Amino acid sequence: MTTEPLRVVCPRCGKEHRVDVSKIPAGATKAQCRACGHRFALADSARQSDTPKGPGPRRIGVCLSKGGVGKTTTAVHLAAGLALAGNQVLLVDTDTQGQDAYSLGVKPKAGLTELVTGELTADEAVVKARENLWLLAGGRSLAGVKRLIDRKDFGGELTLAEALEPVETAYDYVVVDTSPGWDPLTVNVLFYVYEVLTPVSLEVMTLQGLVEFLKSMSAIQKYRSEVALKYILPTFYDKRIKNPDVILKRLQELYGDLVCEPIRYNVRLSECPAYGKTVYEYAPGSHGAQDYRALVRKVTGNPKLFTVGG
Numbered sequence: 001m002t003t004e005p006l007r008v009v010c011p012r013c014g015k016e017h018r019v020d021v022s023k024i025p026a027g028a029t030k031a032q033c034r035a036c037g038h039r040f041a042l043a044d045s046a047r048q049s050d051t052p053k054g055p056g057p058r059r060i061g062v063c064l065s066k067g068g069v070g071k072t073t074t075a076v077h078l079a080a081g082l083a084l085a086g087n088q089v090l091l092v093d094t095d096t097q098g099q100d101a102y103s104l105g106v107k108p109k110a111g112l113t114e115l116v117t118g119e120l121t122a123d124e125a126v127v128k129a130r131e132n133l134w135l136l137a138g139g140r141s142l143a144g145v146k147r148l149i150d151r152k153d154f155g156g157e158l159t160l161a162e163a164l165e166p167v168e169t170a171y172d173y174v175v176v177d178t179s180p181g182w183d184p185l186t187v188n189v190l191f192y193v194y195e196v197l198t199p200v201s202l203e204v205m206t207l208q209g210l211v212e213f214l215k216s217m218s219a220i221q222k223y224r225s226e227v228a229l230k231y232i233l234p235t236f237y238d239k240r241i242k243n244p245d246v247i248l249k250r251l252q253e254l255y256g257d258l259v260c261e262p263i264r265y266n267v268r269l270s271e272c273p274a275y276g277k278t279v280y281e282y283a284p285g286s287h288g289a290q291d292y293r294a295l296v297r298k299v300t301g302n303p304k305l306f307t308v309g310g
């Protein structure tokens, strides 16, 4: 009989380990994190984040049909932040704009298209972007993947899941960036991920966009109940303007705990992609870096992450 691995979270760095229960010595009370070396009591390591599934990586889709709300910025900084915390992270760019590679300053020759079409193996299609952070790049060639999905007689919506499932086992998190609009690849993302993180820029138009997106998502949930809206991330928060507070309050009334601490408007966030650097590298003390670290703490469920003594 096979038993499910025990999920152990390091209380210091948030790294989640899957431990074969049969290999834990009888009477063991302590564990050591393979990522940061921290020794801790097994009793303190109860899983802190409420993952809705069993073994395998957490699959998080960053989605909203409206353009320019901070999807790419969020996907890149969530993935890079999780990697800095010691997790193995795969960032998947499903957008023809291919901006994730640009933001990380890497120029992959191949990516998601070649993996889906089977032209390349996972090892060839995935590029290392940073320590612990790997990228399956997007780009213009994804237009061909959309046509491939359209041409399938059945099961087109599972194309991405079928390509990623053999690859994902090496990772703790798979973060998927999506394109604006609603196309076959967006549908594929919602048939792959378990958790959806929706960035909402604080303007009225985006609130409408969120409602529209959630309607489309609930149509998918009829066929795939495992996908859930987990996080609403207010972006472009600027205290100098009155309207964002009204919209933020409205979001909190409507969606309660799903609403994360906002990401402030921060010019460093708009500058760093041009240097191929994350904001943690480009301006580690900036509001942008602080706010995305807070998001990583929320997603990992580890409030001590990146804090002094944490």
Ligand SMILES: Nc1ncnc2c1ncn2[C@@H]1O[C@H](COP(=O)(O)OP(=O)(O)OP(=O)(O)O)[C@@H](O)[C@H]1O
Pocket: 066, 067, 068, 069, 070, 071, 072, 073, 074, 095, 097, 178, 179, 180, 235, 236, 237, 263, 264, 265, 266, 267, 269, 270, 271, 273, 288
């Ligand atoms: N909090 C922020 N403060 C200032 N600029 C930001 C912030 N977040 C993102 N930006 C900038 O705003 C622009 C749009 O952000 P981004 O590309 O992340 O949005 P997107 O939702 O991925 O867009 P698209 O829908 O086109 O894919 C980018 O130039 C980005 O650098």
Ligand SMILES: [Mg+2]
Pocket: 071, 072, 073, 095, 097, 099, 178, 179, 180
């Ligand atoms: Mg984008």
